[in-house]
Amino acid sequence: PNGVLTEYNPNYEFGGETYNLTDLKEIPRENLQLVKALGQGAFGEVYQGFFKQRAGDSVEMPVAVKTLPELSSNQAEMDFLMEALIMSKFNHANIVHFIGVCFDKHPRFIVLELLAGGDLKTFLRESRPKPERSSPLTMKDLLTCAMDVSKGCRYLEENHFIHRDIAARNCLLTTKGPGRVVKIADFGMARDIYRADYYKKGGKAMLPVKWMPPEAFLDGIFTSKTDVWSFGVLLWEVFSLGYMPYPGRGNQDVMQLVTNGGRLEPPTNCPAPVYGIMTQCWHPIPEERPNFATLLERVGYCLQDPEVVNAPLPVFQRPPSSERDVT
Numbered sequence: 323p324n325g326v327l328t329e330y331n332p333n334y335e336f337g338g339e340t341y342n343l344t345d346l347k348e349i350p351r352e353n354l355q356l357v358k359a360l361g362q363g364a365f366g367e368v369y370q371g372f373f374k375q376r377a378g379d380s381v382e383m384p385v386a387v388k389t390l391p392e393l394s395s396n397q398a399e400m401d402f403l404m405e406a407l408i409m410s411k412f413n414h415a416n417i418v419h420f421i422g423v424c425f426d427k428h429p430r431f432i433v434l435e436l437l438a439g440g441d442l443k444t445f446l447r448e449s450r451p452k453p454e455r456s457s458p459l460t461m462k463d464l465l466t467c468a469m470d471v472s473k474g475c476r477y478l479e480e481n482h483f484i485h486r487d488i489a490a491r492n493c494l495l496t497t498k499g500p501g502r503v504v505k506i507a508d509f510g511m512a513r514d515i516y517r518a519d520y521y522k523k524g525g526k527a528m529l530p531v532k533w534m535p536p537e538a539f540l541d542g543i544f545t546s547k548t549d550v551w552s553f554g555v556l557l558w559e560v561f562s563l564g565y566m567p568y569p570g571r572g573n574q575d576v577m578q579l580v581t582n583g584g585r586l587e588p589p590t591n592c593p594a595p596v597y598g599i600m601t602q603c604w605h606p607i608p609e610e611r612p613n614f615a616t617l618l619e620r621v622g623y624c625l626q627d628p629e630v631v632n633a634p635l636p637v638f639q640r641p642p643s644s645e646r647d648v649t
C-alpha cells in the first residue's frame with residue numbers, strides 16, 4: 323500500500339541499533355484532525371492539529387503535522403521516511419517528541435508534539451526592546467534558552483549524532499511565557515547527509531555557511547565539534563535577540579572573513595563570560611573547542627554569576643538597516 327517506501331526501505335542506525343520503516347509507529351488517520359497551517363516545511367505544509375489516542379477519546383493532544391505532498395519524487399519520499407526514522411529514536415526533554423506517522427497512503431504525515439511557543443529566532447526578535455516597552459526578557463531567560471539547547475546537543479553528542487544545522491530557526495519553544503523550554507526540532511540537514519553522504523540539493527548555496535566552521539565549508543569535515551561552532555553562533559543569535567549573524571555580509575564574504583580568523587563581534591551588552599564561551603566554540607582547531615558536556619557546565623556557571631545574571635539587556639536602539647524588518 324505504501325509503494326516506494328517498502329520498495330527501497332532504508333535502514334537507520336542509532337545508538338548501536340538498526341531500524342527501518344517497520345519500526346515506525348503508524349497512527350490511524352481518523353485519530354488526527356488538522357486545524358490550521360503553521361507554514362511551509364521543507365516538503366509540504368506543516369499543520370497544527372489534534373491527536374486522539376483512540377478515535378472516541380475526549381482527550382486530544384495538540385500536535386504539529388508535517389505533510390508530504392501526494393506528487394512527490396521517490397527521493398522526497400525516502401527523505402521523509404528517513405526524517406521520521408531519525409526523530410523517532412531520540413528520547414530527550416530538549417529534542418522534539420515524535421508521536422508517529424501516517425505512511426499507509428498519501429498524503430503522508432509525520433506527527434510531532436506541538437511546541438506552541440513557535441521558533442526561537444522569531445521569539446527573540448519579538449522580544450526585542452521597543453520604544454514603548456523594554457525587553458520582557460532577562461539575561462537569565464537567555465541563558466536558560468542556551469542551557470536547554472546545550473542539553474539537547476549534549477544528548478546528540480553522546481549518541482554520536484551530528485546535527486549539522488544547529489541554529490535558532492531550528493529550535494522551538496514549549497511556550498513564549500516564563501517556564502518556556504527550548505527543544506531542537508528540525509533535523510533536515512542531518513537527514514540529507516545521512517541519506518546521501520554529500521549535500522546534493524542546492525549545493526553550497528543552500529549550506530548554512532554563517533553557522534559553519536572553516537573545516538566544514540572548506541573541506542566538508544563534520545564532527546560534533548562542527549555542532550559546537552554552530553552552538554556558538556546560536557548563542558550569538560540569542561544574545562543579539564535574533565539578529566542575522568555577520569549583519570550585511572554575504573556567504574562568500576563570511577567564508578573569507580572566518581577563514582582569515584575574523585569572528586562575530588560581541589552583541590550589545592553581552593556579558594564578557596558569555597562572549598568568552600562563544601569564542602571558545604569558534605576556535606580554529608576543532609579539537610580545541612569544548613565539547614557539549616563542558617559547554618553545559620560553562621553556561622551553568624554564567625547562570626550562577628550575579629554579574630552576568632543581573633546585567634541589563636540593551637534598551638531600544640534603531641537597528642541597522644540590515645536588521646530592520648521589511649514590513
Ligand SMILES: C[C@@H](Oc1cc(-c2cccc(S(C)(=O)=O)c2)cnc1N)c1cc(F)ccc1N1NC=CN1
Pocket residue numbers: 360361362363368370386388418434435436437438439440441491492493494506507508
Ligand atoms: C516542523 C515544525 O514543527 C513545529 C512547528 C511549530 C510552530 C511553528 C511556528 C508557529 C507555531 S505557533 C506559535 O503558531 O503555535 C508553532 C510547533 N511545533 C512543531 N513541532 C517546525 C520545526 C522547527 F524546528 C522549525 C520550524 C517548524 N515549522 N514548520 C512550519 C512552521 N514552523
